[in-house]
Amino acid sequence: DAADLLTNEAPSAERKFLILTVATEETSGYKRYQRSVKINGLPVKVLGLGEEWKGGDMANSVGGGQKVLMLRKELESHKDDPEKIIMFTDAYDVLFNANEEKILEQFHQFNARVVFSAEGFCWPDPNLASKYPEVERGKRFLNSGLFMGYAPELYKILNDGEIANDDDDQLYYTKIYLDEKKRKELNIKLDHRSEIFQNLNGAISDVELRFIGTESHLENTEYNTVPLVIHANGPTKLFLNTLGNYIPKSWNAEEGCLNCWEDMNSLEKKKPKDFPKVVIGIFIENPTPFFEEFLHKFLALSYPKDKINLYIHNGASYHGKQIAGFVESHGKEYASVKLINHDENVKEWHARNLGIEECLKKKCEYYFNVDSLAHIDNPHTLKLLIEQNRPVVAPMMIRPYQAWSNFWGSLTADGFYARSIDYMEIVQGQRRGLWNVPFVTSIYLVRGDIIHNPKTKPNYIYNLLDADMAFCTNMRNNDVYLYVTNRLDWGHLVTVDNFETHHFNNELYEISNNRWDWEKRYLHVNYSQNLDTNLNVSMPCPDVFWFPMVTERFCDELVGEMENFGQWSDGTNTDPRLEGGYESVPTRDIHMKQIGLEPGWLHFLQHYVQPLQQRVYEGYWNDPPRSTMNFVVRYRPDEQPFLKPHHDSSTYTINVALNRPKIDYEGGGCRFLRYNCSVLDTRKGWMLMHPGRLTHYHEGLYVTKGTRYIMVSFVDP
C-alpha cells in the first residue's frame, strides 16, 4: 500500500548524514518536498519554519543570504565531526528520488569533501564565467540550491565572509569556489553531470522520465546518469509539477496512479444525509448543442439532491425555455435553486464570482463548477471527486476524437496553453491518474477550505483574462495546486463553436461539430453491428442491403425539418434546382441543400454510409463519397403516389425509410424489376443500399393511403 511508504524517519544526532533545508511557510511545494523526504526515508531538518522570510523573492530575482546565515548557525553543532555529511537543498522547488544509501554511494564516488550541483548558466554574475575551470563534458557553473559535503569543510565555507539576509547566497558560494586556493584546500567539486543533483533550468531536454515496472525515475540522457535530487531552479517550476505527478512513487507503469490513493476522503461509511453540502454552479454562457442531454445527465448525478444547492447562470436566451422547464420540473428536488437569467445581463466573470458567493452563503463544503458544454456521463463523478479530496480537482473531459480537453498540461511563458510531455497520453487515457496541472476549466470541484480561506478564495477576475484563465492564474498565484483526474471516464465536452441556431432542429446539423452526441441522439443503436465482419448483412433482394442507420427521432426531426421548410418540388420534369434544369424521373421532394443540411449529409455519407458500402461492395472505395442529389421524397395518393421504373444516376443509391408502412401509410416500397423482388416491409430508420445504374432497375410502389417519406442519395453519380 502506497501510504505505508510515507513514514518519516526523524534525523538523529548519531547519524552520519543529515539534510538541511530552509522553509518559512508550509506551501504546496513544501508539502510535496516533505512527501518525497518521507517516501525516501531521509533525515531532514527544516530551518526557519514559521520565521519571517527575508531572503527576497527567490523565484524572480537574486537573494537568499538569509539561508547562508541559518545554515552557518546550524553547522556550529556539527563542525567538529569530520565524518558527518550534510546536504543542503532548497525546499519548495526540490524533489528527492533516492534514499540515503544511494545518495552517499554517489557522493563517495566524487572523492571530494564538498560537491555543489552544477548548471549551464553563470548566475547571478555572468561576468564570472571565464573564471570557471574548463569542463570537458557537463554543466560548468555552480548552483547553490543543492550541495553536500563534510561538516568541517562546509562550516569553513559558511564562515568564509560576511553576508546579509538579502545578499545572493549563490554568489557567496561561487566566489569561494572560484578561489582556486580555497577550492583545492577544501576539495570542492561540482556535480557537472548530475550524478547526484539535477538542476532543471536549461536542462529540461537533457532529462526523461523512465518507467520500469514499479520504478519511475528521471534519467539524464545527455550524460547517462540518474540524478537523485531534482531542483526546479529558474522558470522550470511547472515542469517539476509534472515530474511530481510521477516521482517519487506517484505513478508508475505497473501500478498506475499511487498518489490517487493518498489523502482520500471516503464517503463510503457516510449516509446520504451526511454527505457534504455542495453548491453546483451551472454556467450556460453560449447556445450549447445537446443541452437537453446535458440536463438529463445532470439530473442523473448519483448524489443526494437535497445536499445540492443549485446556482445557474443562463447567459443564452436560446436556452431560456429549457432551463425554465428544468427548474419547474426538478427545482424542488434540490436544496435550493438560484437562477440568474440572461435578461439580468450579468457578465460571465461576475456570474462566476457570484457562484462562489452562493457557496459561501450556503456554507458549502464543496463548490462544483459545471459549464453547459461539460456532459457528465458518469453519474458517480461528483461523489468520486469529493472523495479524491484535493483543493481543486477537475474530472478530465475531452471533445471526443480530439486532443482538446478541459486542462492544460503546461503553460507558455505568457500563460497560455502549452503541451506537457504527457499531455497526449493523459488525454487519450493511456496514462490514468491524478495530475497536477496549471490550468483546468469547464468542470471542477473546489474544496470548501479553499473557498472559505480568504487567501485562496476563488476569483474569476484577473486583469482582462477570460474567467477560467483568471481563476487558474489566481489559484496558482495562491499556491493552490490544480488537479485533473482521468482515473475514470467522467464525461465529455461538446463543441459550442459554430453552433447554428436558426434551423428547426439545430442538433441535426451538428453531425460534424459534435459527432459523439449526434451519434447518441441520431445514430441507430444497432448501427455498428453491421461493421462487424463476422455478421451477415441483411439482403432483402440480390445485392440490395439493409441497415439500421438512424433513430426514430432522426426520422421525425428530418421530416419535421422538411415539412417546416415546406417547399416540395412540383413533381414535373422541370427542376430549376438541377444543373440541366431537367429531371427525367421526378419525385416530389426537397433537397438537403435547400434546408442547409447538405454538408452534414455528406459527412453522414462519408462516415456512416461509406463503411457499410465497403462491407457489402468489397473493393469499391471512393473517399469522400460524392453526391449532389440528396433529398427527401414525399409520396401521397393525392399528390405523387409512385415512381415509375428507372435507374438512378449513382454508383449506389441509399434509401432511408423515414416512417412506417401499414401505420403511417399503406402500400409503398421499392421494387427491383430485374429480380422481381420488392422491399415492402421497410423499417423506419433503416437504409436500403443498392447499385444505381445498371442492374437494379427499380420503381417506387403505389402509396394508397397516408404519406410515405424516404430519404434518398445518389452516391457517386
Place this chain on the structure above:
Amino acid sequence: DAADLLTNEAPSAERKFLILTVATEETSGYKRYQRSVKINGLPVKVLGLGEEWKGGDMANSVGGGQKVLMLRKELESHKDDPEKIIMFTDAYDVLFNANEEKILEQFHQFNARVVFSAEGFCWPDPNLASKYPEVERGKRFLNSGLFMGYAPELYKILNDGEIANDDDDQLYYTKIYLDEKKRKELNIKLDHRSEIFQNLNGAISDVELRFIGTESHLENTEYNTVPLVIHANGPTKLFLNTLGNYIPKSWNAEEGCLNCWEDMNSLEKKKPKDFPKVVIGIFIENPTPFFEEFLHKFLALSYPKDKINLYIHNGASYHGKQIAGFVESHGKEYASVKLINHDENVKEWHARNLGIEECLKKKCEYYFNVDSLAHIDNPHTLKLLIEQNRPVVAPMMIRPYQAWSNFWGSLTADGFYARSIDYMEIVQGQRRGLWNVPFVTSIYLVRGDIIHNPKTKPNYIYNLLDADMAFCTNMRNNDVYLYVTNRLDWGHLVTVDNFETHHFNNELYEISNNRWDWEKRYLHVNYSQNLDTNLNVSMPCPDVFWFPMVTERFCDELVGEMENFGQWSDGTNTDPRLEGGYESVPTRDIHMKQIGLEPGWLHFLQHYVQPLQQRVYEGYWNDPPRSTMNFVVRYRPDEQPFLKPHHDSSTYTINVALNRPKIDYEGGGCRFLRYNCSVLDTRKGWMLMHPGRLTHYHEGLYVTKGTRYIMVSFVDP
C-alpha cells in the same frame, strides 16, 4: 402465261380501225413498240421498214417530213371510207397500254373527226403560241407524234400542202390546225387532257404508275385521266424505258415480273458440256477487302468450269499473291486463264477492252464482267443470267444496308446518276423483276451477239469517262438496252473506299466500311440468338452474362495483330498511355488505340455489344457506349500470370476470351469474389459482360502454363 398475250393480230381491210407507224430500223425501241402492239392486239401497219430514213435526227432536232409523205401515200387506199379510223404514232418512243375498244371509246367522246395529242411546249416554232386557241385546262399545243381521225379528213390534212423529207412534220400539222377555217371544217381537236394520248415531255410529274391487282397503268393525276398511248417526246426517252418496265403487262403488283419470262433461253435440257462458252473477265482495279471471300464464291459458281475462259486483270499489287495462288490452285480447272498483272501497267479502259477481245478470240457465247467488289453469293447467278437472255443483264447487287447499287435507274441531263421513281423499291427488293436501266456496272453479262456484232461491240472508252460510264454510254448510243435483274438475290457489293492496307489483318478494320462481310467473317454465327427476347441469356455468375460474339478467326487475327505490333505494356503502375499516367491494377496489354482499331471497336461496342447490354441490363441505355480502355491482355506464367482483385472503371465490362483454356493454356479464368463464383471454362470468341464498379469485385486467375489472351473494354467509365 404471259407469253400467250403476244399474239399479233394482222390488220385487215375489213377492220374499221388501223394504226400506222413509220420505222426504218428494228431498234430496241421498235421491238418494245411491237411488244405493246401485240399485247394489246392492235392492228398496226409499219411503213418504211428497211427503207432509208431521210427524216432527220428526230431525237435532237426537227424533221419528219418523210413521215407525212409516207402516210399521204398510205391514205390513198382509205380516203374514201368515212367510217375508217386511222391512228398515227411514232414507233421508237411510243407505247400502247390499251386495246382497240378502249381507244375508240375515248376517241368517240371527242365528237371530232381528227384528234391530235397535245403538249405544253409550242414546238418547233414558239412564235406560233399566241395563235393557239385558249385552253381552260390542259396542254395547249399540238404534238404530231400521236394523232387519229377519220380517213377522209386525215387524207385532206396530209394533202394540204407541200412538204419535203426533212421538213418538220409537226410544223406542217400545226399550221393546218391554227388555220381556224380548216380546223372547224375538218373538226380537228387536240387531246388537251390526255384522254387518249400522253406526251411525256414536260409532263413527267403529271403522271404516275398505278398498280391494281394485275393492272398496271399510267395515270395522269393532273387531269384525272388514264392515257392509252404514251409518247416519250423530247428528252423523256429514259422515262419511257422505266415505264416500259411496267407497261404493258411487264410487271404488276400481283403477278410481279411478267417480262422476265419472255424471250428466255432455258439451259434446262442442256448437258453441262453443251452449255454456252463464257469468257469471264475478273477485274481487280483496287485493293479490295474480303477478296478471299470473293474468290471462294467465284470458285463456287455452279457452271462447268471447262466452259469458262478466265480473263483476269489485277490492277492492285496488294492482291498479287492471292491471285497467283488462285491461278496456281484452280487455273487448270478452267478452259483457259489469261492474267494481266499489275506490273504490266495496263490501264483499266484497255484492260476491259482486252477482255472483250479475249471474248472474241475465244468465240465466246457470253461475256461475264465481274469486278472484285461484286460478291456472287448465289452460285446459280451465271446460269440464270444466261437463261434471262438479254443483250446486257446485270444481277442487282447493293452495298448491304445502303441504297448504293450497281445500276442507276435514271440519268441526269449530263449523264450521271439520277434516281428513278422506282429506284428505292428495286434496291430494297420490294419490287422484283427485270429492269431496263441506263447504267449498270461491276457485274453484268453481255450476250455474244452484242459482242460479235461490230456495231454493238462493247467499248470501254468514250471521251474521258470512267470505263463503266463509257461502256453504258456506248451501249445506249448503240440502242442496246441494259437490264438489271433483282428477280433473285445474287450477291452484294463490298466497299472499296477507305480500305486501309497497312495493317496486319486489314479486314479486321472493315467493321464499319463493310459490315456485312465483316459479320460473315468475324461475327459469331450464334451472335443474334441472344437478341431473341424469348431465349434466356446464359448467366454463369450472378448478373454476369455470357454471349457468343466473334469467330475463332477474329480471335486469331486480333491476337495476331497484337503480337505483330508487339509493344506489350510492362505491367507496372506507370502507364504513359493513360491521361493520369497511372494504372492501379495494371495488366500486360496493348490498347486498341495502339493498333488503330479503336474506332472499329467503338463501332463493335455500339452495334453488337450495346443491344446485348440492353437485353440483360434492362433500362440502362447510353448511345453510343463510351470506352477509352479497350485492350488485349496477355497472361503468362513467366510474365504476368494473374490479376489481383479489383473493380473496373466502367459501368459494365466486357471480357472476350481470345483463346482456349486447357488447350492453349492451363489455369486462368475470371473470379467474382463477392459471389464466390468463377468462370473457368471460358470459350474462345465468347464474351462475358459484368457490372464494373460496385458489385463485381473480380480477379484474373493464375495462368500456370501457356498464354491466355482476353479482350477487355471498360464501357461507360
